[in-house]
Amino acid sequence: MTERGAARRPDHLSAVPDAPPGPATDIGDLVRAVARGDEPAFARLYDLVSPRVYGLIRRVLRDPAQAEEVAQEVLVEVWRTAARFDAARGSATSWIFTIAHRRAVDRVRSEQASSDRTMKVGVASVETPYDEVVDEVAGRLERRQVRHCLDDLTELQRQAVTLAYYQGHSYREVAELLKTPLPTVKTRMRDGLIRLRDCLGVEVTS
């Protein structure tokens, strides 16, 4: 698989503009516009982030119907609280995914409280959603960096980070699942994230 598309461009299709069309679509700019009540800006923001917001929530909850419900809550929350986004504490993208992840985890925990999660997971895992198959192909390139960096962690770091992030487990549950003492799990979550941060080159300039 190569990026040959850009290399050889047939002449008849040269109606390509030098500058990209449409208004700016930096996610941070969009969130600032949304904070001023700009609904078209919100629609553009929706198109940019909703596949990852929905995908993340579905990954954690595993039930497409519930994921849709929680994704709606999250995206409306982004609209409602856009004015509270603080660029000094991180990127707009991260702000949005933090809201999404927390909501998904809250839902998982309240499901556990009502003790029907196992059943729901059992039902949901039978189907193979259509777009999951497509994503498998489409997402390969984008995933490569994250995958590569996850592979760079120790087994325990990787397990601790992914069980918490992708499955919504608390560090106590992770400790139980991995048969590892609590302080060790806390430490592996922290140093695992630090190693990921360095591998991905993440920076917050405040």
Added chain:
Amino acid sequence: MTTTDIHALVGAYALDAVDDLERAAFERHILACDGCRGEVDELRETASRLADSTWSVPPPQLRTDVLAAIGRTRQLPPGESARPEPDARAAVSRWRRYTAGAAAACILATGAGAATWAVQEQRVRAKNTAVAAAELREARTQAILAAPDLVVRTAPMIGGGRVTVASSAQQAASVVSLRAERAPATDRAFQLWTIRDVAAPAPVDAGLLAPGEASAAQIVEGVPGNEVFAVSEEPAGGSPQPTQVVAQVLLT
């Protein structure tokens, strides 16, 4: 909980792997501890990158529902702090958990219950039709993606994003996935094209996305045998010929 304990929670907190009380305690702690505050910002930014690999096409209905919902939702003014009072948050979260079941019971007990039920019933029926269609598409998609002669090609889009074409000559079809970083304006739409012969180009319409839609994943029949797959940005109703090409994937 001692201070030493609470510093150590920074990773678990960034992963939302703490309980409500620890969350509240940690949020109170970082108001006073600059070290943890800086570290948690970075680790949370890092954790968010894990969402890069979770991309999934949401149901089209979600867009309609969300855009309708924001029209009814009042926005918060800019505040001193984006963080609610830690104790309040924990309390609310616990309250929500304990009252979720009670709230549902309340709705059913009132007159509104019947209306709610009717609406849900309608949604279920609409969903069943959608599910049947989705199952057919899924079977076809899997057949294409599982084909032994599958070839996957990808190209960047102008303005950011990527088009991926997974083609099988045996299946005489492709699964096309498009994800633009830049959505077209709401009166514009992406249109898909196949071009059999670059030397004598006559682009053939291969589908039109919804206006303003930035991402899609769909089956396109008859792509193998063509030399180029192209995406253009057009007026919402589509064009007979591409006017503004934003991506091209060479198929040969």
